[in-house]
Amino acid sequence: MATTNVEKKVGDVEARAAPAPEEGSAPPQVPQSPSFPEGGLRAWLTVFGGMLVTFCTFGVVQSFGVYQDYYTRVSLTEHSASQISLIGSLQVFFVFALGLPAGRLFDAGYFHHCLLSGTAIYIFSIFMLSLAEPHHYYQNLLSQGVGMGIGMGMMFLPSLTITSHYFRVKRSTAMGFVVAGSSLGGVIYPVLLNNIFQRSSGFAWGVRGVAFMDLGFLVIANLIMRTRLPPKKSLADGNGATFKSVLSDIPFLMYILGVFLIFWGIFVPFFYLQLYAALHGVDATFTNYAITVMNASSVFGRTIPNFLADFYGPLNVMIPSAVISAGLIFGLFGATSVLGVTLFAIFYGFFSGGLISIAAPAVGSFITHRDLSDLGIRIGTLSFSLAFALLTGNPIAGALLTSDHLWHRPLIFAAVTVFGGAACHLIIWKSIRQRRQSSKI
DSSP, X not given: OHHHHHHHHHHHHHHHHSOOOOTTSOOTTSOSGGGOOOOOHHHHHHHHHHHHHHHHTXXXXXXXXXXXXXXXXXXXXXXXXXXXXXXXXXXXXXXXXTHHHHHHHHHTTOHHHHHHHHHHHHHHHHHHHHTOOTTOHHHHIXXXXXXXHHHHHXXXXXXXXXXXXXXXXXXXXXXXHHHHHHHHHHHHHHHHHHHHHTSTTXXXXXXXXXXXXXXXXXXXXXXXXXXXXXXXXXXXXXXXXXXXXXXXXXXXXXXXXXXXXXXXXXXXXXXXXXXXXXXXXXXXXXXXXXXXXXXXXXXXXXXXXXXXXXXXXXXHHHHXXXXXXXXXXXXXXXXXXXXXXXXXXXXXXXXXXXXXXXXXXXXXXXXXXXXXXXXHHHHHHHHHHHHHHHHHHHHHHHHHOOSTTOTHHHHHXXXXXXXXXXXXXXXXXXXXXXXXXXXXX
8 A cells, every 4th residue: 555655656756757748749648650651451552652643743754855865856946955844843843842732631531532633733734745746845844844843742742641540660662662653653754755756646646545544543552542630720729830930940950952963953854764765875765774674773772762761770770882983973974885875774773762761751851749749840841951952963864965966964963962861861960969868860
């Protein structure tokens, strides 16, 4: 009896001494593991649905090199490489820029609204692209750059973030599977488009064929993806203070700068590899499959590094991947044969794929509290910032390519920016390790 009373008094003292939870955060004593099933049929169906969405959205972004080559040499010959790459850059800009408002809507419980409206806008815009006439630049810019980009932006980030409803320990792996769908799309789309563009049916029916395929996949995604956690009752509760704290987190801002620099240059080969190979006399039949090879390798690059990131920490995987990717871009100078382009595509697809897919899960390394209450705002801030890197990076590379003999300019730009991103992450590595009190960051 005496022991029981002592234990009760000790418990009362500990309860009074425990700090009150901050407004908007979950009570610290609530265990987190029951909130994350870490699997199950509904969880993996949602992951599969997310893969279908990224297949139809970012898979198209990664296949823009086919359009870049076709527009440059066939339908928009009067425009520069920089002007043409602006179409793809504007598309991917909206994918990330709309991540912030789409993420807010997702938190408020409007996931299915975002997914359905994004599907409608995206499919409509693809059919409009199929009607674009040769040498009418504005038609391609509006349908492919603006329309398809907005539709993608409404779907992409919510379809990636929804995995956080089901996974905590395996979150990087689950997100890696979702993002791997884009690499699968990057394998399929170039094969379809290159083969159909060269036939009598041409550009219009190639784009329509993609539109019908995407419609089927996105209908399936809308039917099988489900949210699990209740929406936030108020978007205003505590978010102002949270956003302010995010902007005052210097290591996190340095991380954003690093990813900005990486994304500024990492997609240059995805946009220009097919054109590069064609202009360097690489076999024409193989040239049509160069981007496919790179994206096929990227499938493994977006799953294996994510799996390693769950064990060793996202930043510990990102930093060496960035250094290797930058070195490979320099290596493209010597890739002027089928063998050279193939080796570049395989290795670059793998290491750059790891960089792209880990960028969002790595945000968790900057959060020390258990409720992850500011994860959404941090990912949204990162996404919005990256939109401007993706909007300007490839047009800058195109502007540097003023002649077929000046490929060293865009390649040096891409390699140096990726190296710069790795340097930013090295600078904050020690501080994040101390914050996490672990070498797994």
